[in-house]
Amino acid sequence: MPQIIDASAMMQQAVTALQQGALVAMPTETVYGLAGNATDDAAVRLIYATKSRPAHNPLIVHIASIADAYDLAHIVAGSVAEKLMQKYWQPPADLNDGAMILGALTLVLTAKENSALSKLLITDEGTIALRLPHHPTALELIAKAGFPLAAPSANLSGQLTPTRAEHVMRHFADLPQPHYILTDPCPCHYGIESTIIDARGERLNILRQGSWQGEDFADIAQPEKNTPIIAPGMLSRHYAPNSRLRLNASNQQADELMLGFGKIDGDLNLSPAGDLMEAAHHFYDYLFQLDQMNSPDYRKIIAVAKIPAHDMGIALNDRLARAIAR
Ligand code: TXA
Ligand code: MG
Numbered sequence: 323m324p325q326i327i328d329a330s331a332m333m334q335q336a337v338t339a340l341q342q343g344a345l346v347a348m349p350t351e352t353v354y355g356l357a358g359n360a361t362d363d364a365a366v367r368l369i370y371a372t373k374s375r376p377a378h379n380p381l382i383v384h385i386a387s388i389a390d391a392y393d394l395a396h397i398v399a400g401s402v403a404e405k406l407m408q409k410y411w412q413p414p415a416d417l418n419d420g421a422m423i424l425g426a427l428t429l430v431l432t433a434k435e436n437s438a439l440s441k442l443l444i445t446d447e448g449t450i451a452l453r454l455p456h457h458p459t460a461l462e463l464i465a466k467a468g469f470p471l472a473a474p475s476a477n478l479s480g481q482l483t484p485t486r487a488e489h490v491m492r493h494f495a496d497l498p499q500p501h502y503i504l505t506d507p508c509p510c511h512y513g514i515e516s517t518i519i520d521a522r523g524e525r526l527n528i529l530r531q532g533s534w535q536g537e538d539f540a541d542i543a544q545p546e547k548n549t550p551i552i553a554p555g556m557l558s559r560h561y562a563p564n565s566r567l568r569l570n571a572s573n574q575q576a577d578e579l580m581l582g583f584g585k586i587d588g589d590l591n592l593s594p595a596g597d598l599m600e601a602a603h604h605f606y607d608y609l610f611q612l613d614q615m616n617s618p619d620y621r622k623i624i625a626v627a628k629i630p631a632h633d634m635g636i637a638l639n640d641r642l643a644r645a646i647a648r
Pocket of ligand 1: 350352353354355356379380381382428430445449450451453473474475476514515516517518529530553554555556
């Protein structure tokens, strides 16, 4: 059974567990990751087995510095990928300043053949997904481990994404991994997964909408227009609670639980002020809470108020649409 431990007091135990090939659930500024040594085939296989994740769905590799990206991927000087990294991957000077958090951009790049990375992390197309989280706990864990960390979201495949240590525990309580779930006072600032961009070409191909909004990236490159979102893991039902959902609800029916937004209130309200960033921060946590209220028989439907489809609302509506897919 996993153990929830305080990141600041017990960081060394977590580092040792990773070095011995075990898994550790780590908070990032987006969501919790189920982390293992990205240079070790056995640790990567353990991640897939623990999550029951289909083998065709590749993992994101988490690094602690931009220099690490050059060891793992082909990055051409002056390329769009390099400009994005330089603009958006610089960790803020004060890592504890939540306002400066901006590590929510994952880049798909061409993998270097001869790197230390497990070959299991390189797709048939020869790509890897790299992310440089800015969360101090995640950065410290990667740096002290001494190798990059492969980390999908720390949930069973297809189910609700965790943003708190208790959520991770609910998924893995009966399993031998992860050994540790790190907790700290500021777990997941954004609350929604990173934005994934294929940055191999001169135009950006957005593979998954997420926490990174990058309003002003137009000076670096234009996004591809009208391309379907194609991150392999996004094709099927995903992000689903055990309860059924009813979307775009304007009121709560008898025998429903309700997740409100703005003026449309409910048992819980994502943001009474209608703030999409606040809504994202609470999104998975409130779905977890409502699902828990509805357990063990999940007889009620969770009605979800309409969330405007702009800015962070694009990612929220994307997650809801996939959660109701069959
Ligand atoms: O915020 C996040 O991105 C979190 C934290 C832990 O970093 N991670 C996360 O991982 O959401 P996961 O495994 O739940 O989702 C990763 C997505 C999947 O849809 C996968 O198909 C896609 O990234 N992906 C990974 N590697 C890829 C690659 N080389 N090319 C295209 N898509 C890739
Ligand atoms: Mg996931």
